[in-house]
Amino acid sequence: MVLVLALGDLHIPHRAADLPAKFKSMLVPGKIQHIICTGNLCIKEVHDYLKTLCPDLHITRGEYDEEMRYPETKTLTIGQFKLGLCHGHQVIPWGNLDSLAMLQRQLDVDILVTGHTHQFTAYKHEGGVVINPGSATGAYSSITYDVNPSFVLMDVDGLRVVVYVYELIDGEVKVDKIDFKKTTTTTHSAH
Amino acid sequence: MLKGKFKLPDKARRVFPLGSLIAGLDDKGEDESGGYDLVFQSGEELEFIQPNGAEVAKESDYEFQCEFDDDFGINDKMMDKEDAKAPKRSLKDGPGQVSVMEVIAADEKRSDLEHELSQREINLEKLRRIANTGIPEGGGLRAATWKLLLGYLSPSRDLWEKELTGNRQKYAKLKEELLCSPSEVNRVNDDALNSDELNVEGDVAGPLKRHGVSHEDHPLSVGKSSAWHQYFQHTEIADQIDRDLQRTHPNIKFFSGDSSFSRKKRDAMRNILLLFAKLNPAIRYVQGMNEVLAPIFYVFSTDTDQQNAANAEADSFSCFVRLLSDSVDHFCQQLDNSPVGILSTLSRLMDLLKANDEELWRHLESTTKVKPQFYAFRWITLLLTQEFKFQSILRIWDLLLSNPSGVQDMLLRICCAMLLCVKSRLLSGDFVANLRLLQHYPDINIEHLLQVAQDLSPDTVSCPLSL
Numbered sequence: 001m002v003l004v005l006a007l008g009d010l011h012i013p014h015r016a017a018d019l020p021a022k023f024k025s026m027l028v029p030g031k032i033q034h035i036i037c038t039g040n041l042c043i044k045e046v047h048d049y050l051k052t053l054c055p056d057l058h059i060t061r062g063e064y065d066e067e068m069r070y071p072e073t074k075t076l077t078i079g080q081f082k083l084g085l086c087h088g089h090q091v092i093p094w095g096n097l098d099s100l101a102m103l104q105r106q107l108d109v110d111i112l113v114t115g116h117t118h119q120f121t122a123y124k125h126e127g128g129v130v131i132n133p134g135s136a137t138g139a140y141s142s143i144t145y146d147v148n149p150s151f152v153l154m155d156v157d158g159l160r161v162v163v164y165v166y167e168l169i170d171g172e173v174k175v176d177k178i179d180f181k182k183t184t185t186t187t188h189s190a191h
Numbered sequence: 192m193l194k195g196k197f198k199l200p201d202k203a204r205r206v207f208p209l210g211s212l213i214a215g216l217d218d219k220g221e222d223e224s225g226g227y228d229l230v231f232q233s234g235e236e237l238e239f240i241q242p243n244g245a246e247v248a249k250e251s252d253y254e255f256q257c258e259f260d261d262d263f264g265i266n267d268k269m270m271d272k273e274d275a276k277a278p279k280r281s282l283k284d285g286p287g288q289v290s291v292m293e294v295i296a297a298d299e300k301r302s303d304l305e306h307e308l309s310q311r312e313i314n315l316e317k318l319r320r321i322a323n324t325g326i327p328e329g330g331g332l333r334a335a336t337w338k339l340l341l342g343y344l345s346p347s348r349d350l351w352e353k354e355l356t357g358n359r360q361k362y363a364k365l366k367e368e369l370l371c372s373p374s375e376v377n378r379v380n381d382d383a384l385n386s387d388e389l390n391v392e393g394d395v396a397g398p399l400k401r402h403g404v405s406h407e408d409h410p411l412s413v414g415k416s417s418a419w420h421q422y423f424q425h426t427e428i429a430d431q432i433d434r435d436l437q438r439t440h441p442n443i444k445f446f447s448g449d450s451s452f453s454r455k456k457r458d459a460m461r462n463i464l465l466l467f468a469k470l471n472p473a474i475r476y477v478q479g480m481n482e483v484l485a486p487i488f489y490v491f492s493t494d495t496d497q498q499n500a501a502n503a504e505a506d507s508f509s510c511f512v513r514l515l516s517d518s519v520d521h522f523c524q525q526l527d528n529s530p531v532g533i534l535s536t537l538s539r540l541m542d543l544l545k546a547n548d549e550e551l552w553r554h555l556e557s558t559t560k561v562k563p564q565f566y567a568f569r570w571i572t573l574l575l576t577q578e579f580k581f582q583s584i585l586r587i588w589d590l591l592l593s594n595p596s597g598v599q600d601m602l603l604r605i606c607c608a609m610l611l612c613v614k615s616r617l618l619s620g621d622f623v624a625n626l627r628l629l630q631h632y633p634d635i636n637i638e639h640l641l642q643v644a645q646d647l648s649p650d651t652v653s654c655p656l657s658l
Binding site: 001003025026028030031122123124129153155157160162163165166175176177179 | 372374378381398399400402403409410413426
């Protein structure tokens with residue numbers, strides 16, 4: 001049972017001051033094994049905060065990140081799944097499923113996590129899954145002002161991953177879950 | 192055939208200061224269990240059929256081994272134990288006929304015990320009397336005897352098969368229920384319900400279906416009723432258990448080190464302790480329970496019967512629970528001042544000491560003000576596992592478990608005997624010296640200690656508890 005937190009597009013301090021209090025109270029150290037962040041944190045303080053939640057932190061660079069040295073894309077293997085990470089502003093049209101599928105094939109991953117649109121989506125496409133955790137702070141995006149804070153927690157258990165979606169709607173935390181099962185095993189590769 | 196005690200020439204005593212064979216000698220110079228530790232560290236524990244069999248090959252040229260091997264056809268393990276103990280000394284002092292007596296006496300006890308254990312209806316009284324004097328090593332005798340004395344196995348041999356399988360299955364079920372993480376539980380449930388549904392979704396592309404999450408059933412929930420929250424709370428306990436297990440008996444290869452063998456042992460012990468903590472939310476896990484579990488688990492895992500050794504985890508769990516059921520109140524802080532708590536037990540210890548040796552009692556209580564809380568707390572709650580070497584602990588536990596009036600009764604007597612055996616040092620010491628002495632109890636002859644314990648006058652030990 002491996003818990004992976006996926007979040008991004010916080011835009012602290014430019015567009016939002018902090019994570020919503022209800023999210024912060026739920027995110028305690030010790031439960032989560034990995035954090036993958038799509039980008040646009042934007043400052044080092046947020047990086048440090050995420051590091052306190054879990055030492056294994058993976059970040060890709062968003063267009064507003066002040067840290068220049070995050071990579072554009074990242075892949076990692078967790079359990080039987082290969083995960084790919086990218087901010088998503090590089091993939092045009094933004095949020096387009098086919099274009100994202102191209103990136104997924106390029107990175108050769110089972111689960112692709114991207115952001116930038118600040119809208120939660122989860123699609124199944126050609127045997128793989130594309131997840132957008134949305135914006136964890138509810139910051140406005142390049143496209144819309146109407147954004148609900150959201151993030152994603154994945155429970156990787158063998159060939160099955162349960163995706164828990166946490167959204168803050170009207171001041172209340174709503175949790176949904178999505179089940180995804182992989183059909184074949186992966187040979188482990190070092191990343 | 193010689194039975195019981197007899198006078199031995201001094202030289203011989205030095206040669207064989209073995210706990211279970213000689214009585215009545217205070218042997219300060221010898222580190223009586225040093226030999227055993229040597230044996231443990233020689234790396235042969237993987238063959239747990241012969242825990243003491245490490246140095247067999249090397250002693251082949253010793254005089255007395257050759258002499259006796261042919262004459263008496265003695266059990267190899269018996270010889271090994273003695274060889275491992277005193278190879279060098281035997282060359283120096285010469286074995287003489289003394290060793291024959293030792294071996295005969297020990298062998299007799301072993302065959303007595305084996306005979307008793309092979310009966311269809313085992314006489315527990317007789318078993319207790321034999322166990323009182325120390326159970327011989329090897330052959331899984333100790334494991335079987337302890338199981339009988341703790342009440343895990345019934346005295347009728349015919350029921351053993353049924354009981355054992357029943358208990359072991361129960362344990363497996365408990366493990367399944369309580370030790371699985373919530374995601375495993377969910378997976379099993381979902382597999383049962385949704386196997387068809389998932390297959391259908393397999394080929395369809397497009398947005399994935401979202402299911403609502405029934406209240407609090409997500410990993411980050413902090414609600415008390417959530418399975419996840421409870422799971423994470425238990426990981427804290429599990430972490431503490433892990434830390435304590437790392438520190439258990441670090442000089443014994445069975446428990447410590449990074450070999451996959453010892454890691455598996457630690458995992459098994461972890462499961463037992465975690466299960467106990469979950470089943471007893473009032474006490475949960477208290478530091479030190481690992482020490483009480485260690486001898487039980489060791490003895491059962493080194494059973495020569497393969498099936499028993501393989502199921503050591505399940506058996507140890509039951510026996511651990513039984514053993515702890517008497518003293519579990521000692522671990523509960525709220526009960527400290529109550530009649531069943533640790534303070535009351537400590538005062539009973541002091542009463543026992545007063546009844547047997549008022550001078551020492553007064554010296555400790557009033558003159559030097561060394562209160563029993565400072566040293567005896569650990570003695571009593573951990574059943575003396577931290578005070579002596581491992582082999583001595585096994586010997587002491589033989590006596591503890593075989594006492595008809597219960598473990599606690601004999602425990603208090605042994606504690607009192609421990610005080611009496613170092614009486615002269617205590618009388619000449621002040622607070623600091625006495626405390627240091629009692630907190631790092633010196634090596635003494637275990638048989639002598641246990642004899643003193645058994646000889647104590649029993650007036651004030653009014654423990655009606657029995658196993």
